[in-house]
Amino acid sequence: MSERPPVVLRWGGGVNSTAMAVGLYERGERPDFVVFSDTGGEKPETYTYMVPFSAWLSRVGFPDLCVLRYITEAGDDNLEQWCLRTGQLPSRAFGQSSCADKWKIRPMEKWATHEPRLRAARAAGQKPVALLGYDAGEVRRNRMSENDRWSFRAPLIDWGWYRDDCVRAITAGGLPLPCKSACFFCPSSTKPEILALAEAHPELMMRALAIEDGAAAGLRTAKGLGRRFAWRDLFEDPAGHWPESPVEQCLMCADEGEAP
DSSP states (O other): OOSSOOEEEEOOSSHHHHHHHHHHHHTTOOOSEEEEEOOSOBOHHHHHHHHHHHHHHHHHTOOOEEEEOOOOTTOOOSHHHHHHHHTOOOGGGGTOOHHHIIIIIHHHHHHHHHOHHHHHHHHTTOOOEEEOOOOTTOGGGOOOSBOSSOEEEOHHHHHTOOHHHHHHHHHHTTOOOOOOOSBTTOTTOOHHHHHHHHHHOHHHHHHHHHHHHHHGGGOSSOSSTTSSSOHHHHHHOTTSOOOOOOOOOOTTOSOOSOOO
16 A cells, blocks of 8 residues: 555646646656546537647656546436436526536546545545645635545645646646636536637537527526526627626636636
8 A cells, every 4th residue: 555645636628737737747746547527518629638638648657537427327428418308407507516516526436436546545544635726816716625535635726826827837838728628508608708619619509509498498597508698699699788697616627717
């Protein structure tokens, strides 16, 4: 048994967690695992970014990226499929976070329950360490130091790294900057982000609208994916005066900010 507990870098696909990986390498700290929970509805740019990031991990001698998926009892292996089958919107459209819990946290916990090195550590009385990508400007999000299964560490906060520091580290490390990590149909998207999606990926916009249309009949407290407005209304009338919705960061996701 190692003298230290195993360390799991929770990679979210965005700037913060990528910078965290670069910063660990700079300091000679090697995580035992690099793990990504894939909702199946990430932006295309995130899936594309996994290629250079995985190559960088290999180049610096870090573990390969481990990609996890949650599968429902009905067989849905992605959040979009679940929304379409059930006629529901992601819970973020109602100001809740159960979508992140189910599609981000649960696959991580299931993997951690069965991974042999983590099982052995816990059997020996050690708590694996989960590295979270909160930067120095997000101290309020770093709410917990440990629970029954994990110890948590936020290296960016320890290093005093703010967003600009993360961007500089990624660039200096020879990596391109990742896009904001989120589902392409995330209800926390801003209006400019929604319109940018429609322009860059019209086929994804149509898929997002299909989710919204499929849930429309059962909506009571939300207007649509925009919570206080429907994405379809914004898409069909971008200049309309649609009410602003609160853009709330999901506290279970580590990469909510956007690269410049």
